[in-house]
Amino acid sequence: QVQLQExxxxxxxxxxxxxxxxxxxxxxxxxxxxxWSWIRQYSGKGLEWIGYIYYTGSTYYNPSLKxxxxxxxxxxxxxxxxxxxxxxxxxxxxxxxxxxxxxxQLLAYWGQGTLVTVSS
Amino acid sequence: DIVMTxxxxxxxxxxxxxxxxxxxxxxxxxxxxxxxxLSWLQQRPGQPPRLLIYQISNRFSGVPDRFSGSGAGxxxxxxxxxxxxxxxxxxxxxxxxxxxxxxxxxxxxxK
Numbered sequence: 001q002v003q004l005q006e007x008x009x010x011x012x013x014x015x016x017x018x019x020x021x022x023x024x025x026x027x028x029x030x031x032x033x034x035x036w037s038w039i040r041q042y043s044g045k046g047l048e049w050i051g052y053i054y055y056t057g058s059t060y061y062n063p064s065l066k067x068x069x070x071x072x073x074x075x076x077x078x079x080x081x082x083x084x085x086x087x088x089x090x091x092x093x094x095x096x097x098x099x100x101x102x103x104x105q106l107l108a109y110w111g112q113g114t115l116v117t118v119s120s
Numbered sequence: 121d122i123v124m125t126x127x128x129x130x131x132x133x134x135x136x137x138x139x140x141x142x143x144x145x146x147x148x149x150x151x152x153x154x155x156x157x158l159s160w161l162q163q164r165p166g167q168p169p170r171l172l173i174y175q176i177s178n179r180f181s182g183v184p185d186r187f188s189g190s191g192a193g194x195x196x197x198x199x200x201x202x203x204x205x206x207x208x209x210x211x212x213x214x215x216x217x218x219x220x221x222x223x224x225x226x227x228x229x230x231k
Contacts, residue, residue: 037220047169047212049220062219096168104157104175106216110168 002026004097004111012091012118018084022097022111023077030055030075033101038071038082040093041113048093052106053080087118122147124213126223132231139200141226143213148193150217157216160189160198163225164209172211173198205230 008020022036029036038050051061053071061069070083084091094115100108123146133139141160149156160173171180173189176196186201200207208230213223 045210045225047214047222047225049222060219100171103216104155104159104178105171105180106157106220107159107161107169107214108171108174108180110170113168 002099002109004099004109006095006097006111006114008095008114008116010115010117012087012116013120014088014118015086018082018087018091018095018116018118020082020095020097020114020116021079022081023079024099025078028075029073029078029080031101035100035103035106036071036073036080037098037100037107039096039098039107040091041096042093044094050082050084050095089118092116092118122149122215122218122221124215124221124223126211126213126226128226129224130227130229132229133200133203134231135205136202139203139207139228141198141211141213141228143191143196143198143223145194145196145215149196149215150193156192158189158191158196159214159216160187161212161214161222162207162209163212164206167209169212200228203228203230 003025012018034055035052037052068085073080094113096113097111098107100106125144127142161169163169177189210225
């Protein structure tokens with residue numbers, strides 16, 4: 001069973017870059033067919049998909065966030081990461097990493113989530 | 121862009137009774153490859169979301185058979201045949217035919 005765990009700062013200053021890492025266990029991040037995604041949730045309700053990285057390294061980002069996002073993979077550490085630049089208070093949310101084998105099960109496995117607050 | 125609309129936003133249900141949640145998309149969710157990428161997720165209080173149903177009607181591993189999905193094109197439904205206490209939470213539909221997008225969520229509560 002694939003398990004995921006997010007890590008990173010819980011507080012980021014406005015205009016800075018939010019950086020989070022997701023550590024995958026129970027399987028290789030380079031296993032064929034896996035999509036690795038980032039999702040965020042505002043105020044405990046609304047969910048927004050941020051983007052994914054495929055096991056090959058190709059990426060696909062939410063068009064509304066595309067100019068500020070970088071998702072990368074570090075196979076040696078079995079991790080993938082999110083960088084979101086020029087953050088504002090509107091980026092305050094719980095950030096989840098998720099993974100799935102095949103597009104139809106894109107968000108099959110989820111981390112527990114980490115709250116990131118943007119504030120000076 | 122596709123818009124996903126769920127109804128109702130809140131659903132009080134009696135234990136042991138059925139429940140139904142509707143999800144409507146503003147465009148057809150049939151992909152050019154013929155597949156329809158409509159999923160349902162459950163989020164229990166204090167927990168991350170959990171995949172219940174994918175491609176309209178396929179239950180994910182470990183999901184009880186009281187959960188079922190149906191629909192086609194732009195109209196989809198999640199049904200719970202007999203609600204149990206552990207089913208309390210928020211249910212989301214999600215389309216991945218274009219870039220993934222969630223419905224606004226339906227809160228299932230016990231009467």
